[in-house]
Amino acid sequence: MRKSKGKVVRYNKWGYIFLLPFILVYVVFQLIPLVNTIYNSFFENYMSGLTQIGPNFVGLENYKKLFSEGDIWVYAKNTMVLWIMCFIPQIILSLLLGAWFSDVRLKLKGARFFKTVIYLPNLIMASAFSMLFFTLFSDGGPINSLLMQIGFIDEPYKFLSNTGSARGLIALMNCLMWFGNTTILLMAGMMGIDTSLFEAAEVDGATSAQVFFRITLPLLRPILVYVVITSLIGGLQLFDVPQILTNGTGDPMRSTMTLIMFLNKHLYSKNYGMAGALSVILFIITGILSLIVFKVTGNDKRKG
Amino acid sequence: MKKKIVSAILCTAMAVTMMAGCGNNTSTNAAADKGAAAEDGAAADTAAEETPAADESADASSDEGSVLNIYCWNEEFKSRITDHYPDYTEVDATTGTIGDVTVKWNITPNDDNAYQNNLDATLLKQADAAADDKIDIFLVEADYALKYVDTEYTMAVSDLGITDDDLANQYQYTKDIVTDSNGVLKGVSWQGCPGVMFYSREAAKEILGTDDPAEVQTYVDTWDKFNQTAALAYAAGYQMTSSVNDTYRVYSNNVTSKWVEDGKINIDDNIMQWVEDSKELVDAGETGTHELWSDDWSKGFYPEGKVFCYFGPAWLVNFSMAADTEGSIGNQGGWGATEGPQGFFWGGTWICAAAGTDNASLVKDIMLQMTTNEDIMKEIVVDDDDFVNNKPVMEAMAEDTSYSSQILGGQNPLGIYCAGVENLDLSNLSAYDQGCNEEFQNAMKNYFEGSTDLDGALDLFYKAVVEKYPELTY
Numbered sequence: 194m195r196k197s198k199g200k201v202v203r204y205n206k207w208g209y210i211f212l213l214p215f216i217l218v219y220v221v222f223q224l225i226p227l228v229n230t231i232y233n234s235f236f237e238n239y240m241s242g243l244t245q246i247g248p249n250f251v252g253l254e255n256y257k258k259l260f261s262e263g264d265i266w267v268y269a270k271n272t273m274v275l276w277i278m279c280f281i282p283q284i285i286l287s288l289l290l291g292a293w294f295s296d297v298r299l300k301l302k303g304a305r306f307f308k309t310v311i312y313l314p315n316l317i318m319a320s321a322f323s324m325l326f327f328t329l330f331s332d333g334g335p336i337n338s339l340l341m342q343i344g345f346i347d348e349p350y351k352f353l354s355n356t357g358s359a360r361g362l363i364a365l366m367n368c369l370m371w372f373g374n375t376t377i378l379l380m381a382g383m384m385g386i387d388t389s390l391f392e393a394a395e396v397d398g399a400t401s402a403q404v405f406f407r408i409t410l411p412l413l414r415p416i417l418v419y420v421v422i423t424s425l426i427g428g429l430q431l432f433d434v435p436q437i438l439t440n441g442t443g444d445p446m447r448s449t450m451t452l453i454m455f456l457n458k459h460l461y462s463k464n465y466g467m468a469g470a471l472s473v474i475l476f477i478i479t480g481i482l483s484l485i486v487f488k489v490t491g492n493d494k495r496k497g
Numbered sequence: 498m499k500k501k502i503v504s505a506i507l508c509t510a511m512a513v514t515m516m517a518g519c520g521n522n523t524s525t526n527a528a529a530d531k532g533a534a535a536e537d538g539a540a541a542d543t544a545a546e547e548t549p550a551a552d553e554s555a556d557a558s559s560d561e562g563s564v565l566n567i568y569c570w571n572e573e574f575k576s577r578i579t580d581h582y583p584d585y586t587e588v589d590a591t592t593g594t595i596g597d598v599t600v601k602w603n604i605t606p607n608d609d610n611a612y613q614n615n616l617d618a619t620l621l622k623q624a625d626a627a628a629d630d631k632i633d634i635f636l637v638e639a640d641y642a643l644k645y646v647d648t649e650y651t652m653a654v655s656d657l658g659i660t661d662d663d664l665a666n667q668y669q670y671t672k673d674i675v676t677d678s679n680g681v682l683k684g685v686s687w688q689g690c691p692g693v694m695f696y697s698r699e700a701a702k703e704i705l706g707t708d709d710p711a712e713v714q715t716y717v718d719t720w721d722k723f724n725q726t727a728a729l730a731y732a733a734g735y736q737m738t739s740s741v742n743d744t745y746r747v748y749s750n751n752v753t754s755k756w757v758e759d760g761k762i763n764i765d766d767n768i769m770q771w772v773e774d775s776k777e778l779v780d781a782g783e784t785g786t787h788e789l790w791s792d793d794w795s796k797g798f799y800p801e802g803k804v805f806c807y808f809g810p811a812w813l814v815n816f817s818m819a820a821d822t823e824g825s826i827g828n829q830g831g832w833g834a835t836e837g838p839q840g841f842f843w844g845g846t847w848i849c850a851a852a853g854t855d856n857a858s859l860v861k862d863i864m865l866q867m868t869t870n871e872d873i874m875k876e877i878v879v880d881d882d883d884f885v886n887n888k889p890v891m892e893a894m895a896e897d898t899s900y901s902s903q904i905l906g907g908q909n910p911l912g913i914y915c916a917g918v919e920n921l922d923l924s925n926l927s928a929y930d931q932g933c934n935e936e937f938q939n940a941m942k943n944y945f946e947g948s949t950d951l952d953g954a955l956d957l958f959y960k961a962v963v964e965k966y967p968e969l970t971y
Contacts, residue, residue: 241968242644242928243617264960332785333793354786354946440788442939445948446957458964461610461932467967 227476234469239462247466255470264447265455265474271360271443272451275435276428278364283372284420290372291379292405297388298395308380312373319370323437326366327353353439356448363435363449370434371427375420382416383409422483429479432457562628562855565600568619568635570612574846575602577687580880581873582866598859613641620650623853632851633860637684639674639845640931646675646683647928652850653681657861663869667886673923675847684849685868687877689886691918692746694837695814696806697797697826698906701833704733704805710835710908717806720838724774727783730805739797739804740787741775741945742938747808749934750841755925756933762962762971764937764955765925772941772951779945786945798825810843811884811914820904827904834902834910840917884914891915929966936961 234255238248259265290311294304301307314322329336330352337349352358386409394404410417432453435443441457443450452475459468569575578585578600579593585600587593593600605615616635623631637645645651654664664672664682668689675684694717698708705716705726717723727737738744748771754763778784787793797804798819807813814820814834820827848867850860866873874885878894885891894900895911902910927933937958944954959971 239967240617241966243620243648243650245621246968262960328792331791331793332787333796351946354942354948356948440939442942444939444943445946446943446953458961461965462967464967 230469230472230476232469233465234473236466236469238466239464241462251466255466256474259467259470259474265452265471267447268450268452268455269478271448272429272431275360275363275367275431275449275451276425278360279367279371280421280424280428282364283368283375283424286368286372287375287379287420290376291383292409294376295380295383296401297391308377311376314369315371315373317370319433320437322366322370323434326362327438330362354445356445359439359445359449363431363438366434366438367428367431371424375424378420379413379416382413386412418487422486425482425486426479429475429482561598561859562631562633563598564629565595565598565633565856565859566603566629566631567600568603568605568612568616568632569846570605570607570636572604574636574848575604577867577877577881578863581876582863595859598856613644616645620645620851623650623851628855631853631855633854633856634863635849635851637675637847637849639842639847639926640934641928642674642684642847643677643926643928643930645849647677650852651677651683652852652854652857653683654685654850654864655682657850657857657864659685659861659864663865666888666890667868668888668918668921670842670918670921670923671845671847671886674845674926675849676924684847685864686845686847686886687868687874687883688845689884689891689914689918690810690812690842690844691884691914691921692808692810692813692841692843693834693910693913693917694806694808695818695832695834695905697800697804698831698833699800699826700730700733700735700803700805704730704735708833710833710913713833714835714837717835717837720770720774723838724778727778727805728781731781731783735803735805736782736784736797737778737805738784739794739802739807740785740789741771741779741941742787742789742794743784743806743808744775745771745934745938746843747837747839747841750921750923751839752925755927757927757929757966757969760969762933762959762969768937772944775941776945786942795819798822798827800824800826800831806837808837808841808843811882811910812844814902814904815882818904830903830906832905834905834908834913836913836917840919840921842918842921842923884911888915929962929969932965933962936965 233248235250235252236248237246237251237254239246293299293301294308328334331337332349332351336352337346340346341349350358352362390408390412391404394408399407430453431451435449435451436454436457439449441454443454452471456468456471456475459471567574579587582595585593585595588599591602591604593602603615605612616632619626619632620635635645664685667685668691671686671689672682675686676682696708696713701708701713705713707713715722716726723737730737748767749765752765752767754765756763756765775784779786785793795818796802797807807818809817814827814832818827818832819825822828826832848864850857850864854860868874868886871887871890874887874890877883877885878890891911892915895909895915898909900909900911901907940954940958940961943949943957944951949957963969963971
């Protein structure tokens with residue numbers, strides 16, 4: 194008895210040892226920075242030219258300043274609007290493509306080729322992609338001359354100087370970049386569904402719309418939840434595309450300024466206090482949103 | 498038991514390879530360090546060997562460190578030193594020697610503030626650095642010169658033994674830029690970058706009926722006349738300038754107050770004048786709102802771009818306006834130069850000595866040779882097409898009828914450059930200029946394009962500046 198118990202303990206030890214690398218990496222690269230950020234957010238600490246100001250303990254002053262200026266809500270709204278504009282078309286497109294690709298009856302030719310093609314935009318660097326769009330949609334760019342030649346407009350349309358079109362472009366780019374990724378995730382989920390269910394539906398004479406809404410979607414829910422959460426977190430951290438497309442200004446009138454772009458503004462003066470406070474707020478928002486999405490969709494999962 | 502041993506061995510093997518994988522870098526680093534150390538040692542050795550001999554001839558080098566560290570962002574200064582500084586011998590791309598002293602070039606590109614970030618970090622450690630690692634010389638640009646000049650990290654040139662008389666021939670504006678808030682001069686430059694107005698000769702003939710610089714000047718010698726001419730240009734199918742940002746520099750170089758006074762953000766009347774004038778021009782369709790250097794902005798380099806004029810220094814028309822491209826205005830010698838409404842400058846590089854340098858006398862010599870030695874300055878003008886920071890030399894060149902510019906249709910523009918820069922007063926610089934100028938143009942773009950009203954744009958500007966400089970108020 195004693196001997197075997199000792200053996201169990203010894204095996205447990207190996208478990209911990211194998212966990213060690215992850216824990217170490219996590220502590221060094223995640224936990225310590227996290228705690229450090231929270232700590233920093235209570236200090237006034239920045240560079241004025243070559244002069245270091247602080248760090249002076251100021252309590253919640255940084256948070257107060259962030260909220261009293263009120264801009265943070267504007268940027269949070271921008272971020273959410275951009276995410277929704279990008280996510281809705283993206284999830285529809287991905288569901289559709291995923292359903293087609295995983296449908297055995299359709300027997301699409303060259304499915305593997307198209308799967309590769311739709312994933313390709315994600316391989317381009319966001320910065321290169323933004324530069325491409327910047328050039329395409331600039332005032333004298335090819336899109337404008339095209340539209341003018343077919344007589345659609347008389348004067349160049351300033352895509353990047355109008356709120357709607359600027360946001361639309363950002364959403365479009367993000368959608369293009371990420372729908373392939375989402376499609377592949379959803380497809381993996383769909384292929385995991387027992388084919389006998391589809392066959393049974395076919396025998397019962399269900400239409401493909403019925404199959405999709407009654408069988409595929411409910412059984413896909415866990416993957417769907419995962420996709421929504423990761424996309425939401427990714428959307429909150431939206432930075433590279435709007436930063437490069439608008440040259441960091443968030444033009445017009447900061448309507449495309451996301452929270453992380455705002456954070457980046459504070460790093461010009463190495464303002465660790467304000468940037469830290471903003472990061473903490475972002476951390477809390479991310480946590481809450483994830484929790485909401487998880488609760489709302491997670492309950493149904495048990496039912497299904 | 499056996500299994501355990503095997504697994505243990507496997508684990509160790511894996512761990513070792515991992516370490517070795519990581520270790521590789523460190524070992525090469527170590528090797529590189531060793532190499533560098535060896536080089537240093539060798540340099541020190543040769544120095545030591547030569548000292549007895551040198552001691553007898555001159556004692557001057559006894560206070561010299563063996564390494565001269567130069568921080569800059571491109572090859573320009575290096576090529577000037579290589580070509581024109583006596584006794585400089587190039588060893589490889591980042592090192593050279595002057596006598597016994599090794600010159601180390603630390604070149605960090607300017608993109609995304611990388612040069613300043615690197616320089617900041619190194620300067621802050623300057624006091625604790627080993628003598629051979631201390632920065633001796635660093636270069637700055639006008640936009641952020643005061644950030645460095647107004648601190649104790651930069652040495653006054655008088656402390657190096659350079660007198661006002663040595664610098665008497667330099668243009669005043671080049672001194673204004675590197676004079677700190679107490680009136681102490683802390684840097685020198687070998688070049689001047691006076692700007693003028695370049696106009697398309699063809700457009701001028703069409704709009705004004707003449708392309709003679711003196712006559713064109715009468716149409717643009719004040720901002721009022723400039724704006725009236727813009728209407729004429731528009732009627733003839735031309736834009737006056739490619740973008741509002743073309744004229745920004747001309748207005749902002751002629752301000753009478755600083756961007757920041759007593760910690761408060763202050764907008765000068767001349768800058769507001771720019772906003773007012775530009776808004777009218779944009780609304781009338783007489784100019785655009787493109788960013789400088791964007792494709793839309795550059796369209797006017799070609800005849801079909803239909804732009805009347807650009808503002809810039811010699812390097813703009815010589816190197817940046819597609820003069821090498823077939824079909825461009827510059828290629829056909831189609832530009833003319835005239836003074837325009839106000840004098841201004843654009844660009845330029847200043848040499849600063851870092852406090853704590855262990856090579857003070859060498860730094861002094863480099864500064865003097867490169868910025869005051871007339872023979873070297875003439876060489877630079879002839880070899881490199883630079884506009885040098887020396888009044889007599891440039892005025893002599895302006896008189897020289899044999900010098901003419903192909904791009905400007907055979908005009909000698911040096912006289913116009915000299916005249917424009919003569920009256921330039923840049924005593925109203927502040928350490929916040931770079932951020933303020935940038936953010937002001939960004940914010941006003943929204944106003945010009947009608948995304949907001951003037952107050953909204955000003956609010957945006959204040960907000961953006963306070964983000965960059967949290968210590969300021971408005």
